Amino acid sequence: MLGNIPQHHCEPKVEEVFGVAVNTPQRRRWSQRTEQTIIGYLCLLPTFAYAAVFLVFPVIFSLVLSFRRWPMFGPKKFVGWENYIRIFQDDLFWLGLKNAGRYTIAFVPLSIITSLFVALLLNTKIRGINFYRTGYFIPTITSAVAVAVVWTFLFDTNYGLVNDWLTRLGFERVGWLSDPKVAMWSIVFFSIWRGLGYNVVIYLAALQGVPVQLYEAAKIDGAGWWAQFRYITLPMVSPTTFFMFIMGIIGSIQVFEQIFIMTGGGPMRSTYVVFMYMYDYAFRYNEMGYAAAVGYIMAVLIFILTLINMKVTGKSVHYDQA
C-alpha cells in the first residue's frame, strides 16, 4: 500500500528532515515521469492526428494550391501569381468585397447597439423577466437555414406578412428581398434578429459583473441615468463590446449562409458577397487553386482588420474590473 505513494509527495519531506536527498529512489521517480509523459502524449494522440490532417496540412497546402491551376479532375500545374492577378482584375471579386463590407459596416454596429439596449432592459428587475429572456433567446438556438426560409416567406413582396402589415397601415409594398436597394438591409435585419439572443446573454453576464457600489456612489454624486450609463456601464462592458466588435467583423466578412438561402446573392448581385465568390469558384467551377487564393486573400484581409482593431479600438477598452 505505502509503496504506491507518489514520490513527489514524499520527496520534500525527506529532504527537509535530512537536509539532503537521502535514499531517493531514483528509478521510481524516473518511471513516474516517463509514465506521465507516455500517458500525456497518448491522451493527445487524437488531437495531434486531427491537427496534422485537418489543420496543419490544409494551411500549408492551401498556399501551395493558390499558386496552381487545380481543377478537381484534369491536369494541374504551377501558374505563379496568375490566380492572384486574375482575382484582383475581376470586378466580381471587388463587388463581393464591397458587399461584404457594406454588410459588415451595417451589421456590426447595429447588432452591438441593439444587443446592449435589449440587455440593459433585460437587466432590470421587472415582472416576467425570465419569460422575456427566454423569448429573446429562441431565434438563436434554431437552425439558421430554417429561420432564413421563414424570413424569406415573411419578406415575400406579394404574400409576405411584413408587407401585409405595411399595406394595412397604408404603406406601399416593399421588395424586401427583390429590390436591390433594400435586400442587403433585410439580410442585416435578419442577422441581427438571429444573433440577438446570443449577444444579449453575453452582455447580461457582463452587466451583472458591474459592481453595484459604482452606481450607488454615482447616485450620491447626483449622476443621472445617462451619466451612469456613459461613465459606468459603457466603460465596464467595453471588453465585451470589443470582443463582439472583433468577432463581428471576422464573421461578417465571411457572411454566407443567410444570403445563400434568402437571396442567393441577388437581386442583381446586390447581396453577392466575397465568400460566395470563393464558394462558386471552388464548388461550382471546380477551380480549387483559384478558390484557395481567394481564401488566402480573405484571411490576410481579416488578419489586417483584426490588427487594426486591436491597435485602434483596443485602446479605448477599459480592462480594470474594479
Place this chain on the structure above:
Amino acid sequence: MRKNSVAVRKVVGKLVTHLILMIGLVIMIIPFLWMVTTSLKEIWEVFTPQMQWLPETPIWQNYVDAWNYAPFGRYYLNTAFVSISVVVLQLTICSLAAFALSRLEFPGRDIIFYGILGTMMLPGTIMLVPSYLVLHWLGWIDTYWALIIPAVFNAFGIFLLRQFFMTIPKDLDDAAIIDGCSRFGVLWRMIIPLSKPALAAIGLMTFMGQWNSFMWPLIVTNSENMRTITVGISMFKDQFSNMWTLMMAASTTATIPLLILFFFSQRFFIEGITLTGMKG
C-alpha cells in the same frame, strides 16, 4: 409630493420597459408562430390578399406531404446521428487532451497547449478548400465520415475543460492513485463525473452547432441519402419555391427538436454561451 413623483416615474419607467420588451418579443416570436400556422394552411390561404392568422381547418396533411416530397425522415436520422456522434467524439477527444494538459507533467506540455489555442486563430476561409480535398482523397465525400470527423476537434472546448479540470484539487488524484486507481481511472471515475456541468455546456453548444450546421454538409454531401436537415430544407426550397405551406412544415419539423432540448436544458445553454462569450 416629491416622493409621489419619484414613485410615478418608477412605474412609468417599468411600463415603458415592458412596452419596448413586448414589441421586441413580438418581433422575435411572430416568425415562429407564423411558421407553425402557415404549415397548417391550405396553399390558397397563403396566396390570398386577405391574410388570416389561423387556417380554416388545420391541414396536417402538409407535414405528410412535405415528408413525402423529400425524405425528411432520412435527413432527420442523418442529422441526429451526425450530431450525437460529433458530441460524443468531441467530448472524448477534448477531455483526454484537457486531462493531459491539466493533470500530467511532461516535456512540451505548455507548448502544445499554446499550439492548440493558436489553432483558433486559423481563418476558416483558408481551410475550406484544402479540407474538402483531404476528404476527397480519403474517399470520404458523401459519407458520414465527412460529416463527423472534421467536426470532432474543438480547441476552445479543450481550453475550457482544461480550466475546469484545474479547479479540481490535484490531491484527489493522488488519493485515488494511492487507492489503486490508474491514471485513466482518475479521469473516468473522478474528473469526468465532477465536470458534468462543463461537459454538458460544451456538449450542448456542439450539438446545437451541428444540428444547425449548413455550409459543410452542403459541400461534402451529394446524394439525397446523406443530406442533413438543413441541406434538405435548402434543396426543398430550391425545388418547390412557392410551396410555402410545405416549406413551413419542413422548417417546423427542423426547429422543434432544438426548442424541446432548449426548454429542458436552458441553464446549460446559457452557461455555454456565457463561457464561449468569454473567449476574448
